Amino acid sequence: MDATETPFPDLIGSSDDDASHVIGPDLSKDTEVLANYLPGKACISRGALAGAPGQHGLRATPAGVLFTTVRRKPIGLTVDQPTTFRKCEIIEKLVEPFATDLVNMYFEKVNQCFPLLDEASFMRQYAHDKGKLSSALLACLYAQCMTFWRHSGVLSQRHRPDPRFVWNQATEAMYSELHVSPGMSTIISLLLNLNGRPLTTMVGNGVQLASAVSIAHSLGLNRNPSDWDIPQGEKSTRIRLWWALFVLDKWSSLAYGTPPHLKRGQHDVVRPTLEAFCGQPASMQSKSASVFRALVSLTEVLDTYLEHAYRLGPHEDRYPATVATEMELQLNQWEDSLEDGLRRVITRGMELVIPGSANLRLAYLYMKLLLTRLQLDLQKQHDVPNNSLLTNRYAQVRRAAEEIVLLIQGLNESHLCDFWLPLSAFTLSSTVTFLLRCALETEHSSLGLAQSMSLKLANDMIIALRGHRQTCEWDIGDICLVQYGKIVEDLSTSCSSNADDSLDIHGLREAMITHVQDIDELFPSLWDMFNGTSESL
Structure with missing residues (x-):
């Protein structure tokens, strides 16, 4: 991403009541015709069409992708995500004055291996206007770094907060944003949570993965953005997030014994390039x-x-x-x-x-x-x-x-x-x-x-x-x-x-099956936090 380019709003969280939503292929032709005749109507404004960069109106192409405006928040909800902000604030109080060290550790240990964020853009936003960043995203980022606390020269000399408590706060912040104002930042929060260690609950992770897939499809992440008239930073982010979601979906399917959500023939996103991850990278x-x-x-x-x-x-x-x-x-x-x-x-x-x-x-x-x-x-x-x-x-x-x-x-x-x-x-x-x-x-x-x-x-x-x-x-x-x-x-x-x-071969096989416990019995469940207990992830 260019040093002067601003990250697109959905990446850093948004308080807007409206959000973009992809229009399905069965309605895209009808919507396109209406947009050409009624270009000023709100129901078909803010559209984007693949294959027509630089065009403000909608134009037909064989692989057209149209977006419309939908309500982001539930009707009647007036609060501005106090739970999300409060939970993130609790985590920052626990880790201060080392929050920045945790962010640096995330990019050193995690993001370069499983890239979700553009480091330069994120760090610039974090340093100069952190308040605009998604609180759920920050909370999940802090929580993921608990695993690497003891491997930091600075942090290893300090007491590490209870990782389970930190994950509880981050998970509640994430679910609050998912309910109040889901968007691109919510997908990142969900992926951070799914990639968190230690792995504890299959059912809860399955719910989070399904939520991430649903939001990704609604935002059109399954479509190739290469020719879209959007900033290069957004293109790179869309590509990174889609393939990160793809990896987690397939390996989760293998691990949990559930069918994958993403199907061949329903996405055409180009494979990620080194430039999409690193720009001008070091070796x-x-x-x-x-x-x-x-x-x-x-x-x-x-x-x-x-x-x-x-x-x-x-x-x-x-x-x-x-x-x-x-x-x-x-x-x-x-x-x-x-x-x-x-x-x-x-x-x-x-x-x-x-x-x-x-x-x-x-x-x-x-x-x-x-x-x-x-x-x-x-x-x-x-x-x-x-x-x-x-x-x-x-x-x-x-x-x-x-x-x-x-x-x-x-x-x-x-x-x-x-x-x-x-x-x-x-x-x-x-x-x-x-x-x-x-x-x-x-x-x-x-x-x-x-x-x-x-x-x-x-x-x-x-x-x-x-x-x-x-x-x-x-x-x-x-x-x-x-x-x-x-x-x-x-x-x-x-x-x-x-x-x-x-x-007794049969007896040994039966004994082996009997002693293999269900994963959800081995670890605290994510759902415990909804039952009033203090442990989830």
Whole structure:
């Protein structure tokens, strides 16, 4: 964004009663005709049309996108977001005089890896006219930085406010803005909240994600703004927010077991460019932006898998024999699309020093695990047990899972203090699930299970995650530890002490399922704050 350019109003929050809303394709032609004949009418003013930059009137194009004016606030509501402002003020009182340090930390640790905001524009607004910034956005930004408090040279010497209390205030501020005056800043607040750590509630996050998708569609974020007659800063922001939402939607779908909200064929936003993120970036900023662009394109590969995973019908209809080949081809093409330096880092795990690169490598390795698991399931449809091809598939799944275990074991403090998608927590628990499945399906005696490489790898994962939790307070492994820590430990101990006894495979499977708790039972629920308790996120 140019240094003299002012961020568009919806980004910084607005007290206006009106807001823009996209006009659906079934009404756009009718509205366009009315606008040409009745150009001064309020119901069709403030329109914008893709493909007609510089035009004040509406003009027809094959891919026309029209906007109209709608009421922003509920009828009869006269208050000016006192809850949002008050909650943000509480957080700022708790963190003063280090609020600016938290903002700087956000751009250093989070935004360069998962870019939502233009740093220069935001910092200029924050320094000279902070009162115009969305209070909900600021509150969620402060809350997200609680995770990195201990990693700051300045903040680590000071007492950290209770993160749960801070998240409570930020979440209430966000929901207040969502009710009173939803807009572009609300989408950013929701994305900040969804990206907050530790991850605590599936239902609450699902509600927030659906809200973000709904607002994004109403503001036309799913359409390519490249040719629109709007400031370049708004174009860049729209592109950044859309792809950030796309990434969270797909990985949330995989983690939570719910169909994704965003569908192919219903958006045409161009892929983000380095210029949209960095302008004239420094070397490390450019590399971090490249990591995010690679995460976006990898998520498109994941989308192929999700299209089949949530298709209703028999397994053979959901997963035709060609789907594994299609997914493998896309993953290979993704690897080839990476620039040489990044390709070595991600595919080989060499020198994971670029911010966000460790998170991207985990996502890449998990995609490989999904692929081998899909190939295993397809093989089982056609082969009898103990078939050599089927045995080879099990070995491939275990090897893919082993790469994830080795990555986790090799993480050092700089990696653990880096940016991680909270949804990565589910990739770790799923990896242990696959390993236990391989152990139980391929071994038929206590001795075999005790010596199983799959069980050993699961135990190695648990040990590594516990070590990271103790040394760096790394919360990404918490879900896996709570779900499987005791199970893996008990299974390893039981099999080793009863190596000569017969093995009740069915009983072990039932025990494993019984002990895996529901995620919402493991952590405080977001909905607690509506029931008068003090804990949510």
